[in-house]
Amino acid sequence: MAPPRSVKPVLLDDAGPADGVADVLVVGFGCAGACAAYEAATAGADVMVLERASGAGGTSALSGGELYLGAGTALQREVGVEDSPEAMAAFLREALGPAVDEDKLQAYVAGSVEHFDWLVARGVPFSPGLYDDPSWMPPTDDGLMWLGERSWPFTELATPAPRGHRPATGHFGGWLLMDRLAAAAREAGVREEVDTLAERLVVDRDGRVVGVIARQYGEPRTFLARQAVVLTTGGFVDDDGMLAAHAPHLIGKDKISCGGEDGSGIRMAQAVGAAVKHMSAGQVGLHAVPAFMARGLVVNKHGQRFINEDTYPGRIGQAALFRHDLDCWVVLDEKGYEEVPEGERWGVLPHHVADTLEELEQLTGMPPGSLAATVALYNEGAARGEDPMFHKDPRWLRPLEPPYAAIDPHRSFRGPNDPPVGGGAAVFTLGGLATDVDGRVLDLDGQVIPGLLAAGRASSGLAAWGYISGTSLGDGTFFGRRAGRTAASPTERDPALTRAPAPA
Amino acid sequence: MAPPRSVKPVLLDDAGPADGVADVLVVGFGCAGACAAYEAATAGADVMVLERASGAGGTSALSGGELYLGAGTALQREVGVEDSPEAMAAFLREALGPAVDEDKLQAYVAGSVEHFDWLVARGVPFSPGLYDDPSWMPPTDDGLMWLGERSWPFTELATPAPRGHRPATGHFGGWLLMDRLAAAAREAGVREEVDTLAERLVVDRDGRVVGVIARQYGEPRTFLARQAVVLTTGGFVDDDGMLAAHAPHLIGKDKISCGGEDGSGIRMAQAVGAAVKHMSAGQVGLHAVPAFMARGLVVNKHGQRFINEDTYPGRIGQAALFRHDLDCWVVLDEKGYEEVPEGERWGVLPHHVADTLEELEQLTGMPPGSLAATVALYNEGAARGEDPMFHKDPRWLRPLEPPYAAIDPHRSFRGPNDPPVGGGAAVFTLGGLATDVDGRVLDLDGQVIPGLLAAGRASSGLAAWGYISGTSLGDGTFFGRRAGRTAASPTERDPALTRAPAPA
Structure with missing residues (x-):
């Protein structure tokens, strides 16, 4: 492991002549950076984006493209889904907690309908349609999908509504989302400096952030901001x-990352006094097929169930990793396996098949009698349409019958063109810089650090400890926009730098 | 919740005249502060301790007093216990991980025998004797106790040896430890300023830490250090x-704290650029009697076991809180209850008693059949002297027989003179400042912050995510001593401040 690059701030007096000046410097051209840049430019600011890769995209472009939106979006209404701000807030507060930032939650829910319209106006296409089965990624172009809203305990908190909004690609849609957002930023007049890796912040003698020292083709470059620097540099996985x-x-899990999620933005901001939150939290995408899980059992290495298998699969993944060390199996019967359409199986075949649970215990290394006891109790309830232990929805309840199968998440996820993977789950970090609801970075006293904003996974956003798909692209785009507007506001302007001449 | 006091550093130029100057300023007079002060003074430094309370003690004085030591201490040899550095290191690496600081672990194990002798030389008394049952606090004055070494998985890693070293008080011994350590520091010439709450660090223009701004009877006071400031301010529970x-x-659990574990030292240091580690980790002292747990089962609200009940009870507590939301029960039979001597029952009576497990499920709200299935599987193995699921030691295995009892940790801990408690567990934080093996605080680049050291729970010490009793007093005293020696070293001296005259 190479020693990390220094993130110590550089005093403006020592920063050398500027290689570039803008009103607003945005660091990172993923979804948060694109939205911040667009809004700042649209508000009249001269905006420059610094991106370490050779073009826009970041991890956002590699993602599924889901945005968690609701409270009655145009798409929800078109599909006939009823939703309310209260129901959306109740779901998110429970799913993303404990310790959710209530100000951000309220702002996000209140702005959700407008934000969807804004995305559509930027050219992001959504097809009317609702995919009804649990899935990481529906094989259709349905614009709406469920993300756990119909599962316990959420069903006891609010009327369920599907809120996963997907660009119409029929597959992973992050690339399309980023294509449209980057184009919108460019059309708004945003300048780009690619292959430009920000390494340190520049501060003036009063502690105001006024720029960035970056590396471009091996050479140090100084970029100054007349108004603000917006960090959208991603997480630290x-x-x-x-x-x-x-x-x-x-550590050791598969990473959901474009390769640049090195936490450098978080550390640069900490080095000027920024506070961080929820740094231990992570999303855990278990390598398992949701349609199999809902129809079967997810058990730990002791043959014990630990969650309702029809809930949002990221919740299953977090429980599997943080509570059971990712030592778990998906157990189902032949009938359940066959029920899942071939296109939804992701090429996954059972790793063990057995006519008895005793044999399956031997094959998987579970203690003798453990899985049999679990299945007996499950079947007893399922025959009555009940799951007293974990409250799986009755639509998925049916006594399991031989022959049985066990699938190992460490070996199971094989997309049509994907190689087998070994980490058991794909993860990314959720913790990051403490920001206010307008994107301003806060210091250890809870005070604003002048000139510094952040959004996306460089910041701690909607998700505190829990996670739901679509809240990263959702809060990255939503709070990225807010940060861009804040950065462009005249109140953010630094009089001294505004007077400084731009370089030739 | 009152807004936190500002922790922003103050420039030396703005700090005003000094109200006190010493070579080494130690902030906090718990076990780490006392040891740092003693060693610095013994090495020839002029040492002043600032303590927020009216005297020495801190949370250390309220603790049980156990120190985790081994590798063949004089006490171990006197009692006939064989131990080795390798066995001690293997146990701690597994018990305190993942992500244990290997340098600190190796230094601690290598210095353990000497450290015990040093404590004895300071007047801390230890009686030869080994208490053989699982316990939070043996009711005898035996100097040695087991802290999980004889439980799985540790039994597979190394030959078990008891390493809990207890001052001879027959009960909580933290007060005696602190009495001796504070006396030793005073005898070494350490000056004390009590009722003095450190609020900010003082730094010079080069970023060196040269003092502390404190509040004393409501008035700000400036204390300067010619060589170094040592933060031993505790955790943040x-x-x-x-x-x-x-x-x-x-949040919401009972706190193990003298009331001053407010994280102010951690935040003060972060405000001058310090890095932190493992901030989400915590010790969880389940309110349950270890002798009952070892003889019975600990189950979650689903009636499932989740750990070998004879392991160190803090491991049970961490699993109960972090993996099962502290919704758990201790289930045992009348025979097991009666086996425990009255003096070891802590006044705890069963909250529910039943002749059948079905009845006990109803009384505790566990799903029908869940506890019965767990006990059936447990009894089947216990009859053979085996626990295939969690590897409890055979000495504790016996099929449970009616009548059965269930004890609720949220209501169970009643010492002879203690009121009932409601939090289910007593907790404290383990995370804190990143330090090197000599106590120097590290910044976000991993570089030493000149003039700043830390020890005790203000720092991230031996324990990363796991915890074993005695590693807090153990690493607080051990690395407190090292920090004191480092602070007193001539290489830590600041030439400019050394030339400054002391105030009258």
């Missing part, structure tokens, strides 16, 4: 040192 | 804001 210090349970 | 950001699972 690619930095094993930060993982060891804050989230060691994520 | 008393600060709900920090808990919400870093360790929300600890």
Whole structure:
């Protein structure tokens, strides 16, 4: 492991002549950066985006593209889904907690309908249609999908409504979302500096953030901001040192990352006094097929169930990793396996098949009698249409019958073109910089650090400890927009720098 | 919740005249502060301790007094216990991980025998004797106790040896430990300023820490250090804001604290650029009697076992809180209850008694059949002297027989003179400042912050995510001593401040 680059801030007096000046500097061109840049430029600011890769996209472009939106979006209404701000807030508060930022939650729910319309106006296409089965990624272009809203305990909190909004690609849609958002930013006049890796912040003698020292083709470059720097540099799943210090349970898992999620933006901001939150939290995408899980059992290495298998699969993944060390199996019967359409099986075949549960215990290394006891209790309830232990919805309840199968998440996820994977789950970090609802970075006293904003996974956003798909692209785009507007506001302007001449 | 006091550093130029100057300023007079002060003074430094309370003690004085030591201490040899550095290191690496600081672990194990002798030389008394049953606090004055070494999985890693070293008080011994350590520091010439709450660090223009701004009887006071400031200010379990950001699972539990564990030292150091580690980790002292747990089952609200009940009870507590939301029960039979000597029952009576497990399920709200299935499987193995699921030691295995009892940790801990408690567990934080093996505080680049050291629970010490009793007093005293020696070293001296005249 190479020693990390220094993140110590550089005093403006020592920063050398500027290689570029803008009103607003945005660091990172993923979804949060694109939205921040667009809004700042649209508000009249001269905006420059610095991106370490050779173009826009980031991890956002590699994602599924889901945005968690609701409270009655145009798409929900078109499909006939009823939803309310109260129901959406109740779901998110429970799913993303404990310790959710209530101000951000309220702002997000209140702005959700408008935000969807804004995305459509930017050219992001959504097809009317609702995919009704549990899935990581529906094989259709239905614009709406369920993300756990119909599962316990959420069913006791509010009327369920599907809120996963998907760009119409019929598959992973993050690339399309990013294509449209980057184009919108460029059309708004945003300038880009690619292959430009920000390394340190520049501060003036009063502690105001006024720029960035970056590396471009091996050479240091100084970029100054007349108004503000917006960090949208992503999380830290690619930095094993930060993982060891804050989230060691994520080490060794497969990473959901474009390769640049090294936490450098978080550390740069900490070095000027920024506070962080929820650094141990992570999303855990278990390598398992949701349609199989809902029809079967997810058990730990002791043959014990631990969650309702029809809930949002990321909740299953978090429970599997943080509570059961990712030592778990998906157990189902032949009938359940066959029920799942071939296109939804992701090519996954059972790793063990057996006519008795005793044999399956032997094959999987579970203690003798453990899985049999679990299935007996499950079947007893399922025959009555009840799951007293974990409250799986009755639509999925049916006594399991031989022959049985066991699937190992460490070996199971094989997309049509994907190689087998070994980490058991794909993870990314949720913790990051403490920001206010307008994107301003806060210091250890809870005070604003002048000139510094953040959004996306460089910040701690909607998700505190829990996670639901679509809240990263959702809060990255939503709070990215807010940060861009804040950055462009005249109140953010630094008089001294505004007077400084731009370089030739 | 009152807004936190500002922790922003103050420039030396702005700090005003000094109210006190010493070579080494130690902030906090718990076990780490006392040891740091003693060693610095013994090495020839002029040492002043600032303590927020009216005298020495801190949370250390309220604790049980156990120190986790081994590798063949004089006490172990006197009692006939064989131990080795390798066995001690193997146990701690597994018990305190993942992501244990290997340098600290190796230094601690290598210095353990000497450290015990040093404590004895300071007047801390230890009686030869080994208490053989699982216990939070043996009711005897035996100097040695087991802290999980004889339980799985540790039995597979190394030959077990008891390493809990207890001052001879026959009960909580933290007060005696602190009495001796504070006396030793005073005898070494350490000066004390009590009722003095450190609020900010003082830094010079080069970023070196050269003092502390404190509040004394409501008035600000400036204390300067010619060589170094050592922060031994404890953890942050008393600060709900920090808990919400870093360790929300600890909110609402009973706190192990003298009342001053507000994280202020951690935040002061972060404000000058210090890095932190493992901020989400916590010790969880389940309110349950270890002798009952070992003889029975600990089950979650689904009636499922989740750990070998004879292991160190803090491991049971961490699993209960972090993996099962502290919704758990201790289930045992009348025979097991009666086996425990009255003096070891802590006044705890069963909350529910029943002749059948079905009845006990109803009384505790467990799903029908769940506890019965767990006990059936447990009894089947116990009859053979085996626990295939969690590997409890055969000495504790016996099929449970009616009548049965269930004890609720949220209501169970009643010492002879203690009121009933409601939090289910007593907790404290384990995360804190990143330090090197000599106590120097590290910044976000992993570089030493000149003039700043830390030890005790203000720092991240031996324990990363796991915990064993005695590692807090153990690493607080051990690395407190090292920090004191480092602080007194001539290489830590600041030439400019050394030349400054002391105030009259």
